[in-house]
Amino acid sequence: MTRKPAVDTALERPAPGSTIISVTDVTKRFTTPDGHALPVLDRVSFTLQEGEIVALLGKSGSGKSTLLRCAAGLISPSSGSVSYRGRALNGANPGVAMVFQSFALLPWLTVQQNVELGLQAQGVDEAERRDRALRAIDLIGLDGFEGAYPKELSGGMRQRVGFARALVVEPDALFMDEPFSALDVLTAENLRNELVGLWEGREAPVKSVLIVTHNIEEAVLLADRILVLSSNPRLIRAELPVGLPRPRDRRAPAFEELVDTVYGILTDRHHGATPVGGTAKDTGRPAPSPTPTTQPLPDVSPGGLSGLLEILAARGGEDGLAELADELSFEVDDLLPLVDAAVLLDLARTDGPRIALTPDGTEFAEADILTSKQLFARHTVTRAPLVRAIVQALAAAGDHVLREGLFLDLLRRGFSDEDARRQLDIAIDWGRYGELFEYEKDEGRLELEPEALSVL
């Protein structure tokens, strides 16, 4: 697979402005407690030019926030370099202002004080500070709220303060870390449209925008370029230029086509990773059999999974992912782990942007609770490597009892402490639901259920 399939198209576009930020071969590794290095980003390169909006899109855990923070100079890459206007960074990027998902406003300062803070840090004198802050507040539609405290404002208004605070320092690059995902759908849409308006009208005093999102439509709606990050391996899988004129119409065929393309890219991994679901483009090479560390379990509950399968069954056993997400008003981060789990357990398969139930999936969706539990048990034991490993180890142990620490140690070879714990918790959740083993939390004790032997 080529790293950047769209790289030549990007070169053909009319040369934008000069380069503001360039990220070169950035690798970020976190070290696990027992000394293994875990890659979060693997030799990622991209540039941010004057006059463009770039979206970093990926599932949770794809390292997109880490990439943003590397580019902002908030964390240092393990190797590779980040430079701002040609100068390598060794500290917070001076040309960047940031908008946070959680807003990150200081609750003890008024709206105006919050907006002025960045100017105060620059040592701007008081009169000018007030003047510029009021102009930014005005621009972002917060007139009349200067003296309010963030606590008194709704989420949408708070994020406006976040934008005003970022815009007032007139940054070269505006960084946004999932700025709309803490807002309700309507408020988010409203704020997005205003942002596009400011950008198109050249009213926003910024030269470029970098936005991190897991919302595909948001990326297509806002960006000139979309960089799609994949979770495994962790690199930029595709770079898609978006040539649509603004304001963009969500129902335009070109728009929907682009959304479907992105869905296809994001679910593409499963064809390689799960041997059965191969439809579109098998690599030909037999994939090495997955282990608990190479095949992490998607973070979903069995209840959520069966909910998805039942909805699919009700919709005729097959549907487009974009339609499904729309119907459930799910975002990619809500839907894709469920899809991943269904595919992993061979209860559904994806084909590009579409998902369909397998025969077992249909049976699962229609069975009564006991049968569906048995079906679930059989599929998890055969398809989920971690659950399989636990059941096998328990079956091999003399009294069918083991401590969880054993599995945690095993998982720590491939995951951080936190992720190892989460993986084990997911496996325990699945195993308990399938009545494969019992779990005693206080002592961290796992005990095999007698019926589980028959499933093996």
Added chain:
Amino acid sequence: MAAEDRVPTRGVLRRPGLRPVDIVVALALVGLLYGLLRIAPSLNAPFLPKTAPAQVSTDPANLPYYAVRSLLRMFAGLVASVLFTFVYSIAAARMRRAEKVLLPILDILQSVPVLAFLSVTVTAFIALFPGSELGLECASVFAIFTSMAWNMTFAFYYSLVSQPRDLDEAARIMRLTKWQRFWKIDVPSGMIPLVWNGMMSFGGAWFFLAASESISVLNHQYALPGIGSYAAAATAKGDLGEMCLAIAVMVIMVIGVNFVFWRPMTAWAERFRVEDSEAAEKPRSLVLDLLRRSSLPELLGRVLGPVGRALDRLTRPFGLAEYPLERPAVRQRTGDVLFVLAVSAAVLYGGWEAFGYIQSTSGFGEFLHAFALGGATFGRVALLLCVATAVWVPIGVWIGMSPRITRYAQPVVQVLASFPANFLFPFAVAVFVALGISLNWGSILLMALGAQWYILFNVIAGASAIPSDLREAMDSLGVRGWLRWRDFILPAIFPYYVTGGITAAGGAWNASIVAEVVDYGNHHLTAYGLGAYIAKATETGNHPEILIGVMVMIVYVVALNRLLWRRLYRIAQTRYAM
């Protein structure tokens, strides 16, 4: 008072020039100023160790003056604690190497019995201010400081290290200076824990005020003018009327400080709450409302504004609140190695010196003796905790389960918890003497006088925090009797009980130093225990024995914390947290 010469702003035009509340606030300020001026000269009163008064006059007319002197000491201790808290926590939270040393030190300091150090500090401070009462004054303030500072420092340190990552990133990307970051982010985000811990520690510090104003060190009795000395003098005389008077004044002081200082502070600190949801029962304060309606905030803003701006400019050269992303690895390694070497050298040298000192004076056999004494005191603490638990848990649950009773009982218990128990010692001792009870047993009661309230207080808090729907569910299921206690009430209050138990045990160890040796009139009672050992060593200025006693007590307290309380706390956090 400053209304006439003000430039008429919109605010003034809208409201009458001089508000009635302004008069109240102004009078209060004048009173405060007058009090300070009256005291100022006497702080530096001539003082010669040999002729210093061993007791203060018990004339009731002196009581207001004594009360003000005592209050002044308490607040001096508070100010010192806040300054210490800022410096120490910032160093521990922001300097990677310093943290490794500062945190364990704080952990140990927390377990050191405050009173045991009085003799050392008194001699040091007297030497520092020769011929002036200021030395004794400082020693007393220092004792108060040591009883408040560690808790507040821990609280503030935790608020610093648990700052939301987003706030930290926002501060760095906005390129705030160090000074701006401290005042705009660090202090506000730590304000609530700081104020609440300050209030709790202040309540506990009354005890040490009473104990440190009148002390006997190096075979000499010293007394500072203050409420604690007054009570001590009254006790020595055996005058019950005057003792009751001292208790009444003390109660007024505890309640008064709560009313005019801590209530307003906690209500004011609410503005620094980060969570969106307001606290269910928001602290409110009459005094704060009064101050807010006066023109004081405006006045303060006008005065402090320019000062703040000037400081903001002046501190700019200290640089940004930022650290380089990459440091040369070699230099960092060398720094680490040098740091470890320096610390180990200091520790080894100190240990060696102490070793030599003890060997050449008391000898190490003394440790065995001290450990045996510690066993006796440990037994008392354990017995105290068991009895206090058996008595106060049911009562606390009963109070906490009824919101109406809780409303009245909680403030009372709060006052009881902050009231210095050593004021009550004479009464208890009078009873012991009359009934012929040995202090070996009696000291348990004396220690309990102060310590038990923490258990009651926390159990009430726990019981009143039980969600009412959970209670209704238990009622509808007909869960009652022993089953109700075992499966519902006890688990629900367990986390709170553990908090109360830790505090009570710590308080009891500290109290043992004053509870195992008591004088009442011409009766002198001593118990067999580590507290009495330290008290006696302090009185005679026997430094090696003070050192041994304190070390043994630290070993007991730290071992208990590690082996028992910390485990219980972890269970409470993981298993029984609601």
